[in-house]
Amino acid sequence: MKKRVGRPGIGGQIATLVASAVTVAVLAVAGILSTYQLVDSVLLKRSSVEGTAYVFAAAVADHIEKGEIPAIQTALRAIARVPGVVSGTVYNSDGRMLSTLGQRAILESDVVSAETSFWGLLTHGTMPIAVNIIKGGSVAGKLVLVADISDLRSTFLRTMTAVVLASLAAAAVGVMSSIPLQRRIASPIHSLTAFMRQVRDTKNYKMTLEPQGSRETGLLMEGFNSLVSDIDARDQSLRTLAYNDPLTGLPNLASLQVELTERIRMLGAGGSRDIACIQFSVDGFRALSHAFGQKTGDAILLGIVNVLRNELAPADFLARTSNNGFALLVNDRGRAEATIAGVHAALFQPSAIDGSELHLSLAVGVTLLPQDTRDVGEALRFMGLAVNEAMSAGTGRTCYFTRPMIENAKREAELAQALRHAIAGNEFSVHYQPQMVAATGAIAGYEALVRWHHPVHGSIPPAVFIPIAERTGSIAAIGEWVMMQACRQARKWVTEGQPPRTVSVNVSAAQMLQSGFVRKVRDAISSSGLPAGLLCLEITESVFLGRVLAPIRSALTELRAIGVTLALDDFGTGYSSLAYLSELPFDKVKIDRSFVSRIHESPKQAELLRSIIAMAHGLGMEVIVEGAETYAEFNLLRQFKADQIQGYIVSRPLPAEEISAAGPAIEAAHARRA
Numbered sequence: 003m004k005k006r007v008g009r010p011g012i013g014g015q016i017a018t019l020v021a022s023a024v025t026v027a028v029l030a031v032a033g034i035l036s037t038y039q040l041v042d043s044v045l046l047k048r049s050s051v052e053g054t055a056y057v058f059a060a061a062v063a064d065h066i067e068k069g070e071i072p073a074i075q076t077a078l079r080a081i082a083r084v085p086g087v088v089s090g091t092v093y094n095s096d097g098r099m100l101s102t103l104g105q106r107a108i109l110e111s112d113v114v115s116a117e118t119s120f121w122g123l124l125t126h127g128t129m130p131i132a133v134n135i136i137k138g139g140s141v142a143g144k145l146v147l148v149a150d151i152s153d154l155r156s157t158f159l160r161t162m163t164a165v166v167l168a169s170l171a172a173a174a175v176g177v178m179s180s181i182p183l184q185r186r187i188a189s190p191i192h193s194l195t196a197f198m199r200q201v202r203d204t205k206n207y208k209m210t211l212e213p214q215g216s217r218e219t220g221l222l223m224e225g226f227n228s229l230v231s232d233i234d235a236r237d238q239s240l241r242t243l244a245y246n247d248p249l250t251g252l253p254n255l256a257s258l259q260v261e262l263t264e265r266i267r268m269l270g271a272g273g274s275r276d277i278a279c280i281q282f283s284v285d286g287f288r289a290l291s292h293a294f295g296q297k298t299g300d301a302i303l304l305g306i307v308n309v310l311r312n313e314l315a316p317a318d319f320l321a322r323t324s325n326n327g328f329a330l331l332v333n334d335r336g337r338a339e340a341t342i343a344g345v346h347a348a349l350f351q352p353s354a355i356d357g358s359e360l361h362l363s364l365a366v367g368v369t370l371l372p373q374d375t376r377d378v379g380e381a382l383r384f385m386g387l388a389v390n391e392a393m394s395a396g397t398g399r400t401c402y403f404t405r406p407m408i409e410n411a412k413r414e415a416e417l418a419q420a421l422r423h424a425i426a427g428n429e430f431s432v433h434y435q436p437q438m439v440a441a442t443g444a445i446a447g448y449e450a451l452v453r454w455h456h457p458v459h460g461s462i463p464p465a466v467f468i469p470i471a472e473r474t475g476s477i478a479a480i481g482e483w484v485m486m487q488a489c490r491q492a493r494k495w496v497t498e499g500q501p502p503r504t505v506s507v508n509v510s511a512a513q514m515l516q517s518g519f520v521r522k523v524r525d526a527i528s529s530s531g532l533p534a535g536l537l538c539l540e541i542t543e544s545v546f547l548g549r550v551l552a553p554i555r556s557a558l559t560e561l562r563a564i565g566v567t568l569a570l571d572d573f574g575t576g577y578s579s580l581a582y583l584s585e586l587p588f589d590k591v592k593i594d595r596s597f598v599s600r601i602h603e604s605p606k607q608a609e610l611l612r613s614i615i616a617m618a619h620g621l622g623m624e625v626i627v628e629g630a631e632t633y634a635e636f637n638l639l640r641q642f643k644a645d646q647i648q649g650y651i652v653s654r655p656l657p658a659e660e661i662s663a664a665g666p667a668i669e670a671a672h673a674r675r676a
């Protein structure tokens with residue numbers, strides 16, 4: 003650290019200032035007065051010696067004229083007796099010295115410097131005075147007397163010594179009398195300095211300083227107090243921001259980490275025996291807040307916080323850990339399970355959010371400590387992996403962390419990366435599965451099913467990569483590509499002279515809710531030249547789950563207006579299948595394979611399927627049943643009046659070239675069996 007060279011403190015500076023000011027002032031005043039006095043005395047002496055000089059000049063004038071040197075000498079001797087005159091010298095008019103007398107020899111320079119300066123007089127201690135000797139109106143010579151002024155000089159020096167001593171005494175008195183003033187000014191500043199140093203060292207912004215000293219220093223201290231309390235307030239709000247979520251007021255991820263660290267440290271040592279770390283994630287939150295805006299998104303989150311808070315026990319710790327994620331620490335596995343069940347049950351009813359009724363659900367991921375880990379970072383990661391698994395499994399699911407999830411997540415991340423290059427790398431293809439008219443055995447259309455051949459991992463099923471593409475955003479590009487391929491292929495079959503058959507394209511939630519989706523469908527139709535009536539969009543039930551139906555309904559209505567057929571895919575796998583059927587403008591219902599595989603289990607299951615088909619017909623919709631694998635199933639579905647049947651019994655999905663060739667054979671085979 004840079005060490006500051008200490009300048010004297012403010013007190014020392016004041017003392018120095020006072021001392022110098024007093025000394026200079028006293029010295030200056032006394033010095034000027036003494037000098038005046040000295041000059042005065044010198045001038046007085048000069049005029050008295052000058053008077054004497056004139057008298058003697060008159061006396062020696064005749065002697066000069068006559069050249070009477072002894073007489074001049076005698077006169078000079080008389081001068082020597084004059085008090086204060088130490089020597090005298092007479093010169094003739096040519097400047098030649100005629101006679102001199104005195105205690106000191108007169109130097110030529112003394113004569114020349116008869117008008118010598120004040121300081122010259124002081125250093126010599128004598129004063130030369132020259133007067134002209136006049137005879138008969140003209141200058142006959144010059145008389146130079148040298149006066150002794152050493153007494154004046156000593157008086158001056160004595161006075162000056164006294165002045166210096168007096169000024170030093172005055173300075174001392176000045177300094178002494180400035181001490182109270184120093185105290186008044188310097189001591190509040192010292193207190194302030196000490197206070198600031200203490201605040202800096204302790205970072206305690208709660209301290210205040212008692213105002214003291216003059217009005218100005220008092221104001222200064224009040225100013226400092228208010229600055230420090232402003233810093234304290236700002237510090238508090240920064241701390242609040244750093245550890246709390248501004249929307250919900252809940253602790254944030256940083257707080258959760260601190261809390262979890264502490265709970266892990268206490269595990270078994272006075273704390274609980276285990277900890278359940280539970281992560282909740284709002285299903286489809288991104289799509290919801292995109293569709294309805296941030297305000298509704300915020301209202302959803304606040305609603306969820308209320309639901310979670312209702313299930314909390316005092317020792318639980320709830321935090322908001324991400325945009326749509328909450329984490330809960332519970333000190334007991336059993337209680338954790340009850341809490342999760344309570345939350346799911348509370349969300350079973352639709353929630354009133356911002357004037358709309360929304361079906362909300364939470365994906366829940368749980369990791370149990372200490373058996374899964376004792377590391378905070380890992381615990382957060384594990385509950386994240388578990389919640390991802392729950393989201394992939396459907397809506398409103400709960401998953402507990404298991405080790406294979408780590409590998410799966412790595413593989414998923416790899417696949418997500420690979421998906422980004424798969425279109426450009428020509429790794430996708432489209433297979434087509436025939437949809438047969440149950441009554442006639444004619445092929446009514448084909449479902450386009452995407453296939454991915456990964457250069458390293460080989461064939462990867464859509465059930466694996468489509469959810470990844472949905473989560474990572476690649477689905478829009480993949481879906482667009484499939485739609486274009488399917489439309490072109492169907493158009494090609496028409497051009498080749500095949501009977502007009504529909505092509506059904508699967509549309510995923512993320513794809514459908516994207517802005518511009520309807521325009522993209524229109525583009526695919528117009529650029530391929532396929533009649534709009536030959537395109538069917540299969541939209542799976544999960545698209546609608548937890549969403550307000552109005553904007554979806556308007557998109558579907560628009561698509562229908564273009565002439566596109568709409569099928570509700572995987573009917574019966576969600577919670578609200580019937581509601582969607584009555585509220586959305588579908589032409590076709592595609593009953594999920596699970597119904598077909600159960601029809602031989604019990605007469606009730608068979609009856610259920612028959613009733614669903616009848617009900618869909620009652621609503622004026624066409625019914626297609628998927629997943630028929632055997633003739634028994636096929637025949638039963640025909641009996642139940644399913645309009646179309648899709649399944650391995652008709653054909654597996656095949657590449658376009660094979661379908662072109664196999665189409666008539668498939669129809670012929672069915673005709674024979676029928």
Ligand code: C2E
Pocket residue numbers: 435450451452463464465468481484508509510540542571572595628629630631648649650651655
């Ligand atoms: P999906 O739309 O319900 O398609 C029917 C799935 O059932 C296909 O599986 C098909 O091969 C399979 N299937 C048909 N008949 C039978 C049968 O008799 N028995 C059995 N066990 N399975 C049968 P695939 O091709 O693996 O596709 C799975 C799902 O992936 C599709 O279900 C669909 O949701 C999705 N998918 C496929 N292609 C696309 C696509 O291009 N875009 C989107 N968004 N999703 C697609």
Ligand code: MG
Pocket residue numbers: 449508540571
């Ligand atoms: Mg489908």
Ligand code: MG
Pocket residue numbers: 571572592594628
């Ligand atoms: Mg399906």
